[in-house]
Amino acid sequence: MSFKYWEDCVDPEDLEALWAETDVEKEWTDAGENMGKKVHLSRDPDGQPFLTQTEMKAVAGIIVRRHFPSLMEPEMICAIAEIGSDRRLLALQYDKKAKENKLGIMLMTQKKAEWLSREMGYQSYQSTDNPEILYRPFTNVYFGAAYLKILSNFDGMKRSEEFIVRAYRGGTKKATHKSTNDFFQRYLLAKQTLPSWEKHISGIPFSRREGVESAEPNTFQSEIGDGWTYWDSRVSPDDMEELWKSPEVLKDWTKSGERRGRVRFSLDSEKRPYLSRAEVKAVAEIIISRYFSREGIQASVLAALAEMCSMRFVNGVDACTGLMGIDYQTALWLYNDLGYKGYKVRSVEDLYNPFTSIYFGASYLAWLSTNEGRERTEQSVVEAFLRGPENVNGQENDPIWNKFLSTLSHYQDIRRVPGGCNIL
Structure with a gap:
């Protein structure tokens, strides 16, 4: 050549x-x-x-x-x-x-x-x-x-x-x-x-607050000409229209000056895009109302799992792919073998779409709840989602379970039924 x-x-x-x-x-x-x-x-x-x-x-x-x-x-x-x-x-x-x-x-x-x-x-x-x-x-x-x-x-x-x-x-x-x-x-x-690598972008300076726990949505953004920075480049027009209908999301986006067709993700101090809690829950509510209304999956549960898996970062963290940590092979299995075809998964990049990631997260949650044909407790389903089905221990003071309950409190106060499963 x-x-x-x-x-x-x-x-x-x-x-x-x-x-x-x-x-x-x-x-x-x-x-x-x-x-x-x-x-x-x-x-x-x-x-x-x-x-x-x-x-x-x-x-x-x-x-x-x-x-x-x-x-x-x-x-x-x-x-x-x-x-x-x-x-x-x-x-x-x-x-x-x-x-x-x-x-x-x-x-x-x-x-x-x-x-x-x-x-x-x-x-x-x-x-x-x-x-x-x-x-x-x-x-x-x-x-x-x-x-x-x-x-x-x-x-x-x-x-x-x-x-x-x-x-x-x-x-x-x-x-x-x-x-x-x-x-x-x-x-x-x-x-x-190597040539010097300038770690800056033009526009409004980033917030210097550490983490995302107290960050407000879209209050410190910079326009870097990168499609990953915008909701509209990741999400379909129909999904964006549904988000605009969410009262909490509409309130936050209006407050931060967002406009249709160019809605910015929130960015942390390291320029990583993430969702506010209101945005995560709104996406979960839309996905559930469309595809899982009969299963009774709670939006607050999906949102809490997203926070635990990815800290709400759009691209995920560490080994976690996307918001829900569902990797490409698992999503492909859910799509091809189990028939969850609400969203297409053609490449790993599809899972960086918040709607796609939460859809397959909900699909996996639905499968876990009925796996092996028996009713499962809420704790066992959550542990199976976060650790894998083979690593469920069900201990009363399990740290993962306790962390989930703490995270869940940010989204919804639920009444637990002893021995029952509030996820499904």
Whole structure:
């Protein structure tokens, strides 16, 4: 293969996004490139195309903003590319042990890209039987970032930077082996050589209050030109119309100056979008009234579970995917095998839609309540949702159960029936 121009290896919208990066535009303009004409790729002394550090920073930043907002740092992607491939688009390494080629900027294998796409739901960029697709910079970086995201919560545990980087190099079994230590040390040195990464955005300054417990909805937002910041980019027009009908949501949105077609998510001090309690409960009420009115699931219960799983962060936290922590494989099972088809789940990104996440959360809750064909107590259902069906203990002073009751009090005071299940 041979790439001469950026147009040979990126889609038009990706090239447009690169021109929109101030540092890239300056670098390209200074080199004599012109918007509307083909842009030359840089070449090393051997004539091989590579990305400059400025271009690499831009590609990583665009991929993270589009697909992994607030879930990872672009610097990690850039540093791994720096020491793994020298940012060469056509880099190729043969893994003798695995008997497969590692390709492109992030040294991604075809087998891993196919697994990420088909089984883990990362389908924003195409993975085909043609391995050469991985030489395209945005495709390669997308799958590399997806793998880093999975490694960051491998086996359900939040992992350290060292574990993630070393596992990326040698696999999870080699994350603590001496064979990957040198790679991590070079990674740390590479991070120091990266261009400065300004951690700011234009607009209204963020609130400096820690956490989201006392934050009011949408009172400290900044318009960063990122679709993830707005309700309307995540949610269908019909769902938005229903939210506007909620008295509490309408009151809050009106107070904070929101307008139809451009409603902002609340952001914490780290720029992570989250829902207010009024918004979470309103979404839960809409989902229940549409799809689960006969099951009798309570909106307050769904809202409390969302808060426990994700702290109400739109994209989730740690190993939790989306508001309800329902991962792609579980949602796909609920959709395909159990017939919960109120919302489509085509990729993992669908679960960053608050309505989709709460819908599949309610679906899973409904399944848990009738699993094995017997009535379950409220506590056993909650424990099964948060810990997994195999980890229910039902102890009277169980810390998870007590935390759930405390969280539930923020949404609704309920009268518990001894031995009964108030969820269903």
